[in-house]
Amino acid sequence: MLQNAEAEVAHYVFAVYPPPMPGMPWLSVCSGPDEHVLDSEAFANFEEADLVTHRAQELLLDSIVRRMEIEHALIAEGVLH
Structure with a gap:
């Protein structure tokens, strides 16, 4: 199950971008499988952003693993087909 969750996470991109010029912040960005930005946040330094x-x-x-565990339990109980 963990391998399936890790494969699903691989469809997301997590990146830290350096400031484009002095005085600008570091940027942490997460984009989803559809390549849309899901979240971004500015930080004063690389360590915080990373x-x-x-x-x-x-x-x-963790969220994907929990979802898979719930789905597996529901299938085992016969709730989902």
């Missing part, structure tokens, strides 16, 4: 980006990726993976 940390938040990794946390967002972990939260997405």
Whole structure:
């Protein structure tokens, strides 16, 4: 199940972009499978942007795993066909 969740997360892009010029912020961006930006946030430094980006990726993976576990349980109970 974890491999399926990791494969689904692979359809998302998590990136940290450097400031385009001095004085501008670092930018953390997440785009979905349809290539639309789902979230973006500005940070003062790379470390903050990178940390938040990794946390967002972990939260997405956890959410997908939980959804798959619920679907699996419902199928096992005969609720879903």
